[in-house]
Amino acid sequence: xxxxxxxxxxxxxxxxxxxxxxxxxxxxxxxxxxxxxxxxxxxxxxxxxxxxxxxxxxxxxxxxxxxxxxxxxxxxxxxxxxxxxxxxxxxxxxxxxxxx
Amino acid sequence: xxxxxxxxxxxxxxxxxxxxxxxxxxxxxxxxxxxxxxxxxxxxxxxxxxxxxxxxxxxxxxxxxxxxxxxxxxxxxxxxxxxxxxxxxxxxxxxxxxxxxxxxxxxxxxxxxxxxxxxxxxxxxxxxxxxxxxxxxxxxxxxxxxxxxxxxxxxxxxxxxxxxx
Numbered sequence: 485x486x487x488x489x490x491x492x493x494x495x496x497x498x499x500x501x502x503x504x505x506x507x508x509x510x511x512x513x514x515x516x517x518x519x520x521x522x523x524x525x526x527x528x529x530x531x532x533x534x535x536x537x538x539x540x541x542x543x544x545x546x547x548x549x550x551x552x553x554x555x556x557x558x559x560x561x562x563x564x565x566x567x568x569x570x571x572x573x574x575x576x577x578x579x580x581x582x583x584x
Numbered sequence: 585x586x587x588x589x590x591x592x593x594x595x596x597x598x599x600x601x602x603x604x605x606x607x608x609x610x611x612x613x614x615x616x617x618x619x620x621x622x623x624x625x626x627x628x629x630x631x632x633x634x635x636x637x638x639x640x641x642x643x644x645x646x647x648x649x650x651x652x653x654x655x656x657x658x659x660x661x662x663x664x665x666x667x668x669x670x671x672x673x674x675x676x677x678x679x680x681x682x683x684x685x686x687x688x689x690x691x692x693x694x695x696x697x698x699x700x701x702x703x704x705x706x707x708x709x710x711x712x713x714x715x716x717x718x719x720x721x722x723x724x725x726x727x728x729x730x731x732x733x734x735x736x737x738x739x740x741x742x743x744x745x746x747x748x749x
Contacts, residue, residue: 487697493593504604520600535695540708546635551720555727561654562733
């Protein structure tokens, strides 16, 4: 039963993340969606490590995911701030106007 | 134990849903912080206390601070959701995803969670996965440069005001 709950949770988190990625064009909100999506993926990797008996490898990969996830958030927020400063908007389209 | 998992998972999905659907950016950041905290609780229950602590401190701590700092610069703007994919596509993706999950549940092909406590992961990380460490070092340097980009506008404004005084 616990496995089913976890699998439902993973699918739910990834579904929420993908849905939000599809409907939003605001850069900070896209980062929130990515964070939710990555949390689902991280739980999936730890679950996979647990059922395959390779927990050390799964934990090592989860650590890399946490670092990469944080850096994605930092760089995305930095881009949003720069876009806001230069174009007055933090929408995704404004990034393409940064070079002008 | 099953009830605890059920409770945490329900709260996790609710927090994730609120984080993605709520209008204000600051509220979204706070709900995301709650999502991170609940994720770390779940990871702890699944037998990885080390990763749970890192997720809690980085996901619920550092990322939230960065979000709040960035929102204070950008401004907490209201977000309007505008769907730009066809409705039939969204519905069919959802139906397929939950259909596969339903079939897996029906034929009972979901492997059982053992929740074994992991052994010391230091050897795995520092010896077997050295490339991961090198990549993480590169990522952290990129992150530092990203933080400099975040604080640059505020610092520039402050220096300009200082020069004018």
